Amino acid sequence: MSGFDWIVPVILTIITAATPLVFAGIGELVTEKSGVLNLGVEGMMLVGAVSGFITALVTGNYFLAVAAAALAGAVMAFLFGVLTLSLMANQVATGLSLTLFGVGLSALMGQEFVGEPVSALGKLDIVGLSDLPFIGPILFAQDALVYLSFVMVALVSWFLYKTKAGLILRAVGDSHNAAHSIGYPVIAIRYLAVMFGGAMSGIGGAYLSLAYTPMWAENMTAGRGWIALALIVFATWKPGLVLVGAYMFGGITILQLHAQAAGLNVPSQILSMLPYLATVLVLVLISKDESRIRKHAPACIGKIFHPAA
């Protein structure tokens, strides 16, 4: 037993590293399934992170903090929606600006709070079960957001593939012209999908500032928003695979930290590059099989919808 004592803490840290990716990924997946490409995930995560952090610091209520993060992310996404859906601006350019805007806005909001401590989001102790050896701490003593992340993946999966509303959302992403001519309100549906994506990104960001490292630092997402975007391609737009991918990338992030701690004789910068290199590598491998992507990718992604005259 003693030789494997390190496994439980490693798994626990992988879970905390993966959870923000799960939230941001599943939210953006819904956005993209409706045919909208929002590259502003990083910006929405940051604004969510700082809003959640400030709320937690001021009120001490973590439920309110998470709600504030979701709201902040949704407001950012709404802004994106106004620009791209109503004013028909280019989605790629707008998404990139949203990220830059989010970086600046979150820095401004968090200026006075840098370095202030909050206590980490409490772990739920499921009485009896959390004391089980090995699986106890992993499965039954996580914070509420970890459980919520799994619930969200299941919910999104159920929504997209088992409900009529989900079918309509996918239809809008597949052919907005057909959806419009049948009589579905394409723009309204996309607003909802985009705002859901924003809210999830906000919660993902808040997980960083409330649980992963309970503090606020400028730019603390450190590229996780981009990894979340890459995850969706990796997952070929399937909710279940987003979860798998998030844990894989989370795992690589943590393993490199542990490798650094263990004093592996490799420059630490190279190790820090690993998750990003892995992202690029996986994307290249996945993209080789074009047909796989084509089958599940929303056909209208990134295209501006002009209601037919």
Next chain:
Amino acid sequence: MNNGGGTPQLELRGITKAYPGCLANDHIDLKIMPGEIHALLGENGAGKSTLVKIIYGVLEADEGEIFWAGNPVKIPNPHAARKTGIGMVFQHFSLFEAMTVTENIALGMSGRQDMAKLAREVVEVSNNYGLPLEPHRQVHTLSVGEKQRIEIVRCLLQNPKLLIMDEPTSVLTPQEAEKMFETLRRLSDEGVSILYISHKLDEIKALCHKATILRGGKYINECDPTQETAKSLAEMMIGTNLHAPEHSAQPEKGPVRLKVNNLNIDADIEFGVNLNTINFEVRSGEILGIAGVAGNGQIELLAALSGETRSKDASAISLDGKEIGQFGPNQRRNLGLAFVPEDRLGHGSVPEMMLTENAFLSGYSRMSLMNNGFINKGNTENYAVDIVKQFDVRTPGVNHTANSLSGGNLQKFIVGREVLQKPNVIIVAHPTWGVDAGAASFIHQTLINLAENGAAVLVISQDLDELFAISNRIAVISEGRLSVGRELSEITIEEIGLLMGGTHGMGEKTEAAHVT
């Protein structure tokens, strides 16, 4: 059918719809009786699409009233239209390619559905009306004919009282079209009214009880199409006399200009079609027509001929005796090969560029539009202006972008651009797609003249009437294979239809659906 008095199923009074700069519908009246098959006729831009979109609630009229079985109704959106009892089959299908047949049908119905139950209903209704469908197939794997069946079944499941069909047969083989007419006649017998839009006048004469003719957004006439000839109908539509394209008595055939010899190309995309040992030749002075249902290798054949896909074997394609199989598009152009691709926007033209620029891109070498690598602006503009004038392209000016033109006008521009380059060989896909009757006959005559002046012309089209009007020989492409080209005098439309059908008709695979 109920021709006499009684209450019309649908009546329009004074429907008016204006767009900035154009009055699409100008006080249009229309009456459709229960069980009547009513044709709506008119040229491109006559206002047919606008009118049916108003009936189906996609657009709202500025003025006018709609009566449904005698009562005034408002149809603010398609959901309301379906609730009223109106179904519509769109010209460009409103289908979702990445979804199954059942999912597509569920999307076209209001309210919630039990998918398993719906799948059973689909099988039942589709077999009942002779429109077999497999409920769990993904739409992108289906033929165009099958896709249309989805649209029709989707309407039928909601028991419509009025079915609107916008150019339903433009994509079907003659056999598939005949099947569809049987279904429509049966619906008509059951009391369903049908509003039928088509450019195929023979079809309308055979199918429809009444016809309303629109021109320039205005109501022109209502007539009984069975009492008219195709020519008189066309003349009512365009408002002037129509000239059928004419060949000079005995076409002179010269030497072989384009020769394709055992051309094999493997499709590089999924759902693409492999070209399988294609052989044909086109002589100077000759027009060879290639018929076929879309998606049987036409796109791949065009790409191989234009040089977008190069063949492994240089001798697979020769132009005036020169082996060009491995040449790129520009080299082929320089040798006098011109092409009008299938896809006008994005393939035949750069949508965001001006007409002058689009003219330059294709014609710069043969029309000498370049000075030491610089664009000769004067010559380019003259060339573009010539195209616009000679081919009656309606545009405010040659400095407008390609995507500002309507489909038919852009088609005229692209055909004109290629024809004015005086090609030795010209390859044209769907020369009159979306072009109205008057302009179509002009393009046909231009191609005939080009051939008579010594060019070899290859026309790829789905429109058999067009191929019969202009070709000397016709071959059929089906699943990447090309039939032997046969002289016009020794082949009938029925034979071509059978060749076109290939495996795309109502095949055995649909029998499996009965079992479940």
